[in-house]
Amino acid sequence: MERIPILRMGQFLLVTIQVDLYDQLAEDLESDLVNMVKKTTAKGVLIDVSSVSIIDSFMGRILGNIATMSKIMDADTVVVGMQPAVAITLVELGLPLKGVHTALNVERGMQLLESKILPGEENLEEDDDEFSYNPE
Amino acid sequence: MKNESIKIFQKKKGGILEKWMNLQMEEEGLREDLMTNEDLRVQSEELLNGVIDGLTDNNIENFESADFDNVYEILSSISVSRAKQGFSPRETGAYIFGLKEALLKTLSEEIKDAESLYIQSMIINKIMDNFSIMTFETFIKSREEVILRQTDEITEISTPVIRVWDGILALPIIGTLDSSRTQVVMENLLQEIVETGSSIAILDISGVPAVDSLVAQHLIKTVAATRLMGAECIISGIRPEIAQTVVHLGIDLSNIITKATLASALKTAFTILQLEVTKKQKLSTNK
Amino acid sequence: MMTNSPIILNKDSIIILREQDVVPFRARVKEYAVKIGMGLVNQTKLITGASELVRNMLKYGKGGVVKIEVISRGRDNGIRLIFIDKGPGIPDIDKAMTDGFTTGKSMGLGLPGTKRLMNEFAIESEVGKGTTVTVVKWKNG
Numbered sequence: 001m002e003r004i005p006i007l008r009m010g011q012f013l014l015v016t017i018q019v020d021l022y023d024q025l026a027e028d029l030e031s032d033l034v035n036m037v038k039k040t041t042a043k044g045v046l047i048d049v050s051s052v053s054i055i056d057s058f059m060g061r062i063l064g065n066i067a068t069m070s071k072i073m074d075a076d077t078v079v080v081g082m083q084p085a086v087a088i089t090l091v092e093l094g095l096p097l098k099g100v101h102t103a104l105n106v107e108r109g110m111q112l113l114e115s116k117i118l119p120g121e122e123n124l125e126e127d128d129d130e131f132s133y134n135p136e
Numbered sequence: 137m138k139n140e141s142i143k144i145f146q147k148k149k150g151g152i153l154e155k156w157m158n159l160q161m162e163e164e165g166l167r168e169d170l171m172t173n174e175d176l177r178v179q180s181e182e183l184l185n186g187v188i189d190g191l192t193d194n195n196i197e198n199f200e201s202a203d204f205d206n207v208y209e210i211l212s213s214i215s216v217s218r219a220k221q222g223f224s225p226r227e228t229g230a231y232i233f234g235l236k237e238a239l240l241k242t243l244s245e246e247i248k249d250a251e252s253l254y255i256q257s258m259i260i261n262k263i264m265d266n267f268s269i270m271t272f273e274t275f276i277k278s279r280e281e282v283i284l285r286q287t288d289e290i291t292e293i294s295t296p297v298i299r300v301w302d303g304i305l306a307l308p309i310i311g312t313l314d315s316s317r318t319q320v321v322m323e324n325l326l327q328e329i330v331e332t333g334s335s336i337a338i339l340d341i342s343g344v345p346a347v348d349s350l351v352a353q354h355l356i357k358t359v360a361a362t363r364l365m366g367a368e369c370i371i372s373g374i375r376p377e378i379a380q381t382v383v384h385l386g387i388d389l390s391n392i393i394t395k396a397t398l399a400s401a402l403k404t405a406f407t408i409l410q411l412e413v414t415k416k417q418k419l420s421t422n423k
Numbered sequence: 424m425m426t427n428s429p430i431i432l433n434k435d436s437i438i439i440l441r442e443q444d445v446v447p448f449r450a451r452v453k454e455y456a457v458k459i460g461m462g463l464v465n466q467t468k469l470i471t472g473a474s475e476l477v478r479n480m481l482k483y484g485k486g487g488v489v490k491i492e493v494i495s496r497g498r499d500n501g502i503r504l505i506f507i508d509k510g511p512g513i514p515d516i517d518k519a520m521t522d523g524f525t526t527g528k529s530m531g532l533g534l535p536g537t538k539r540l541m542n543e544f545a546i547e548s549e550v551g552k553g554t555t556v557t558v559v560k561w562k563n564g
Contacts, residue, residue: 020446054449054467056474057533080366084326085467087364088319091357093471093536103366104333112366323464 004029006036012044012113013037013075014106018051026062033066037073044113045070046106050081060095067099076101076116080109139196141256144246145188145239153177153184156238163230170221179214184235186210187267196259199266211267215274219282225275232271236264295321297328304405305334306398308373310343318354322361335367336408338401342373352387359392368408369393372401429501433493440486445477448489452504455493459500461562469502469560472540475533476506476556484508484554494559501542501561509553516548 002025007014013036021029033045047063049055055063067077078101082090090097103109145152157177160166171179186207195201211232218228239260247253295317298306305328307321325337339358344351359369372395382389395401406413433455437448452473456466473489480487487508494503513519520534538544543559 020449022442022445054471054474056471056478057536058474058478082364082366084323084330084361084365085464087326087361088322088464089467089471089540090364091361092468092539093475093533094539095536102364104329104335105366108333108335108366319464 003032006032008036008040008042009046009110011040011042011117012046012110013040013042014046014048016048016051020054021059021062026058030062030065030069034069034073037070037075042075043117044075044110045077046109046113047077047079048081048106049079049086050083050105052086053083055082055086055090057093057095060090060093060097063100064097067097071099076113078103078109078112080104080106139191139193139256139259140247140252141239141243141260142188142191142193142196144242145191148242148246149184149188152188152238152242153181155241156180156184156234159234159237160231163234167223167227170223180235183207183210183214187235196263199263199270207267208270211271212274215271216278219275219278225272228271228275229268232264232268236261236268239264291317291320295324297324299328299332299334300338300402301405303332303334303409304336304338304402305329305332306338306340306402308340308343308398312346313341313344313351313354315350315354318358322358325358326361326365329362329365329367336370336405337362337367338370338372338398338405340373340398340401341371341378342375342398344373347378347381349385349387352382352385352389356389356392370395370401370404372396372398429494429496429503431492431494431503432500435491437489437491438486439477439480439489442481445474445481448477449474452491452502455491455502456560459493459502459562461502461560465560465562465564468540472537472558472560473504475537476504476558479533480506480508480510484510487553499561499563501559501564503557503559506556506558507553508555512550512552512554513546513548514550516546520546 002019004015004017004019004021004025007016013033015029015033019025036042037045045066047066052059063077063079070077077099079097080103082102101112103112157180160176160180161173190203190207192203195203214231215228218231240257243253243256243260247256294310295307298308300306305325307325309321311317313321328334329337339355341347341355347355355371359371362369370393371389374394374396393401393404395404435451435455437444437451439445439448449470452470453466456469461469477489480489485508487506487510490503490505490507492503492505494501520538534546537558540560541558542561542564543557545557546554547556548554
């Protein structure tokens, strides 16, 4: 049975999505991730979507779910590597990806996660790097 | 044959061409600089033959007949090529009307009966006018295509993405920000972000004349798309009038960083990136 | 909605019955879009919108058929997709067209968002009979 691999990178988990997520696969991913977060007490989850050429509302919901579930387990989620065409389309579609942070690539994503979990660090970055767009 | 004009035209083709050429030579608007008289004659002869050979009793009162497809092709190419060469619409129109005049003159010479002359002239008048209208339509269309192409070029040129610093991009937006322009801006900006790995984009709108709710929507969309790429946006160049309009329209820009000038936006960008600009200390070399 | 009728250059249709049909469907739409030279951003918008509509069809319409047409109007080429299902139908279309993701209610049909992605959008639905959604994306739309 196909399952999306989850890699551990220090205190973070990395998921690289390279296939189209259909129902069962998506559900499995959600539960696998949550379990892994618990097991490893990971502080952050990185979802690499650089190979994803279409993100529709279904996929968007999955990303939102993962972010919410992980947050409950005290881990932040960063979606990295979104393709420009996908970003433009998502904005037009009007998906509110609540609680999902974004970064240009895995490296930046890790920097972002690190800055979130280390307390007392001078961090002038606005906390409004969550993506939220509500069309009128 | 019901319409004697057709027979007359076929018989007097050569004479009609001469009449038409003479009319054109007398025209003040003869553009010998744009087209040689020889070329003009060739073009005229082709059109004349197309019209006269195409006319039959069945189609003489139906300018839309498929029999005239050949004529339309000739008229189209005349219209398009003249537009490209720089002929004015009047010059091209006068050209076609010249043919009508030549045809009508010929009729008046050949038809002796007044009523018959009148009827035939009206029929020819009508069909030639329609050919003229068709020529104008093509002319306008080809000019519109030129305008469209230029608009595209202007759009491309007027949305540059400037790498002002490592990791900082600046976009001075000049002119109105409509939805097609916004698409171009977004695509260029996001592409640059990927290529340069920039984390901050400054959108300067001091060159945008008016900001209404639609323009604000476009700006908000651009900011949102930039954030999805993991970068942040600062909007600068907000004139006092714009600030007023934004408030009056109830547009919510509260979660976007806005600055009055590009300079202060740049300063903010440096701060975000934890960069500092300091003056060099002059080493005093006094002994 | 659709003004003068466009010419149909090519016709195709795909039957959608199960979720596994979604991916090949998207690939087929992409094929046609690429064939007419549609740019990447427009392609993405077209396929994403089509994905929304096809998922609706599966979820609420019990599947159906999608017609893919390559059309041309004047000098423009485009792709027209017609989603036909014999599901329960939508009782209040106006409401469906304003019920966006942002209401946070049940998923909503994502119709307003999909409409924004397309150049032309038309929907017909009759309760008990089914729903037909027609969308057009022009190459340079």
